[in-house]
Amino acid sequence: MTGHSIPKATLGRLPQYLEYLRSLPVERRTISATAIAGALSMGDVQVRKDLAAVSGAGKPKVGYQTEKLIEDIEGHLGCDKLTNAVLVGAGKLGRALLDYDGFKDFGVRIIAGFDCNETVLKKGAKEILPIKDLGSYCRQHDVRLGIITVGGGSAQEVCDRLAECGIEAIWNFAPVRLRVPGGILLKQENLALSLAYLNNQISK
Amino acid sequence: MTGHSIPKATLGRLPQYLEYLRSLPVERRTISATAIAGALSMGDVQVRKDLAAVSGAGKPKVGYQTEKLIEDIEGHLGCDKLTNAVLVGAGKLGRALLDYDGFKDFGVRIIAGFDCNETVLKKGAKEILPIKDLGSYCRQHDVRLGIITVGGGSAQEVCDRLAECGIEAIWNFAPVRLRVPGGILLKQENLALSLAYLNNQISK
DNA sequence: GAAATAATGTTAAAATATTAACAAAGTGAC
DNA sequence: GTCACTTTGTTAATATTTTAACATTATTTC
Numbered sequence: 463m464t465g466h467s468i469p470k471a472t473l474g475r476l477p478q479y480l481e482y483l484r485s486l487p488v489e490r491r492t493i494s495a496t497a498i499a500g501a502l503s504m505g506d507v508q509v510r511k512d513l514a515a516v517s518g519a520g521k522p523k524v525g526y527q528t529e530k531l532i533e534d535i536e537g538h539l540g541c542d543k544l545t546n547a548v549l550v551g552a553g554k555l556g557r558a559l560l561d562y563d564g565f566k567d568f569g570v571r572i573i574a575g576f577d578c579n580e581t582v583l584k585k586g587a588k589e590i591l592p593i594k595d596l597g598s599y600c601r602q603h604d605v606r607l608g609i610i611t612v613g614g615g616s617a618q619e620v621c622d623r624l625a626e627c628g629i630e631a632i633w634n635f636a637p638v639r640l641r642v643p644g645g646i647l648l649k650q651e652n653l654a655l656s657l658a659y660l661n662n663q664i665s666k
Numbered sequence: 667m668t669g670h671s672i673p674k675a676t677l678g679r680l681p682q683y684l685e686y687l688r689s690l691p692v693e694r695r696t697i698s699a700t701a702i703a704g705a706l707s708m709g710d711v712q713v714r715k716d717l718a719a720v721s722g723a724g725k726p727k728v729g730y731q732t733e734k735l736i737e738d739i740e741g742h743l744g745c746d747k748l749t750n751a752v753l754v755g756a757g758k759l760g761r762a763l764l765d766y767d768g769f770k771d772f773g774v775r776i777i778a779g780f781d782c783n784e785t786v787l788k789k790g791a792k793e794i795l796p797i798k799d800l801g802s803y804c805r806q807h808d809v810r811l812g813i814i815t816v817g818g819g820s821a822q823e824v825c826d827r828l829a830e831c832g833i834e835a836i837w838n839f840a841p842v843r844l845r846v847p848g849g850i851l852l853k854q855e856n857l858a859l860s861l862a863y864l865n866n867q868i869s870k
Numbered sequence: 871g872a873a874a875t876a877a878t879g880t881t882a883a884a885a886t887a888t889t890a891a892c893a894a895a896g897t898g899a900c
Numbered sequence: 901g902t903c904a905c906t907t908t909g910t911t912a913a914t915a916t917t918t919t920a921a922c923a924t925t926a927t928t929t930c
Contacts, residue, residue, distance in 0.1 A: 471917060477859040482843060494877060501843065507919065510878070522877045522925045539862045554765055558758035559857070564841055568862040606868055630868050633860065637768055639686060639705065649864050651857075653763070655681040656837065658772040660853050661744045664810055664835050675887060698907060711889065714908070726895045726908045 468538065472512045477568070478502060479512070480535045483528060484567070494525035541569035546605045547633075550620045551612030552577035552590045555635060559611065560588050573603060593623075600627035607631050614638040672742065676716045681772070682706060683716070684739045687732060688771070698729030745773035750809045751837075754824045755816030756781035756794045759839060763815065764792050777807060797827075804831035811835050818842040 482501060486493065495513060499506035513526060517534035520526035536542050544566075549556055552575045559565075560575045575590040576599075577583065584590040591599065599605070608624035610617055610632060617636035624632060631647035634640055642648045686705060690697065699717060703710035717730060721738035724730040740746050748770075753760055756779045763769075764779045779794040780803075781787065788794040795803065803809070812828035814821055814836060821840035828836060835851035838844055846852045 473863070477856065477862045481841065481856065485843065520878060523927050525877070540865045540868070541862065545865050545868060554758065554762035558762045561758055564858045565861050568858045569865045570861045607864065631864050633864055637685060639689070647864065647868065649860060651860055652681065652685065654768045654772045656853060656855060657769050657774045658681045658743045658745065660811065660835050660837055660851065661749050661773045664744070664749060664851065700907070709889070724908060727897050727906050
């Protein structure tokens with residue numbers, strides 16, 4: 463168990479399980495793969511296999527210990543270690559993400575936003591700072607993740623600057639394909655993409 | 667060609683190709699699978715296979731006709747048919763999506779937002795209307811897609827109301843698993859989920 | 871305590887998806 | 901016109917993922 467090679471497909475489903483498990487009432491000490499499968503409308507065998515890849519054994523007739531399962535999934539997703547992140551581009555989307563507090567459940571804390579537009583700068587809990595302070599801030603606060611929510615035009619520039627700051631991964635919302643130096647992880651988020659998929663299914 | 671069974675994996679990559687192709691300058695009349703693969707850092711054979719599934723033939727030594735390729739992908743993604751959508755929950759994220767105009771490129775037009783909070787109501791290009799008008803509005807405007815950006819607490823309620831309005835698909839940003847009546851398509855969006863994945867990779 | 875049940879875990883099979891290998895077809899240079 | 905080159909499309913091999921089948925194990929009931 464926890465051998466080493468968790469299938470990529472499994473990894474992609476883990477957050478789903480995690481989310482569901484967390485939504486359960488605390489009284490629910492145990493849960494069966496069948497129940498999870500039912501709630502998430504997936505095959506029960508698949509759930510069992512996924513869980514087997516990341517967690518210990520369940521008990522026949524009983525299921526898995528809910529709490530242990532959550533812990534194990536969190537462990538594999540790295541939710542236990544808190545990663546500091548900064549966000550660049552305090553437009554509407556940027557501010558929405560900045561204020562969204564659901565990320566901390568997944569081990570990421572956005573500790574500050576940056577923008578070049580003076581008018582959006584803000585002090586307080588979630589600061590929005592001038593972009594020129596990006597480098598020094600990142601180095602001071604052990605920032606490992608950068609989130610890009612600027613327009614497509616300046617995304618590459620922001621990306622480069624983040625790379626210079628020693629960021630390890632970039633989560634890009636700008637609809638532009640970024641060039642990142644080797645060693646830096648890039649995740650492209652394209653909300654329109656989800657829509658396209660939905661729209662396709664509807665029309666069908 | 668356009669036989670009928672496009673692999674699911676291919677379908678998932680189509681929006682990526684589309685995005686890239688659209689980013690090309692118009693002078694670029696033809697493009698090779700190799701070039702696409704290079705830009706997107708994927709295997710060239712895969713690109714060729716994907717393209718073969720949705721479009722006609724390319725010419726050796728030349729590549730594919732950019733414009734035709736775009737059209738074909740759009741066709742398969744249903745981007746050609748414009749679908750009307752409404753958004754419920756005009757918080758920061760909701761307003762960000764409402765104002766984001768990238769969706770229309772993927773065949774979806776958010777024509778109005780709804781909220782129960784009187785203070786955010788707004789007239790103009792992208793109206794924000796009181797939630798009580800949801801039903802009549804949807805029926806009048808042939809709305810087929812509903813986007814939920816309310817908090818987790820009221821998401822199910824909103825979902826039920828949308829279902830009553832004859833919506834065909836729901837795109838849910840609330841971190842809650844919704845129960846939808848059969849026949850309605852549900853796509854769960856969980857931004858935190860992407861983060862979890864990233865964070866996992868970093869920690870590794 | 872034996873039988874019934876609900877769950878697990880494993881092994882094998884089937885389906886999908888990716889990668890590699892190679893032959894064929896345009897294009898351009900000489 | 902032939903040769904070299906690039907790029908396609910196809911066929912086969914490999915890897916991965918999903919599904920099915922089945923034997924096993926704890927719990928509950930009688």
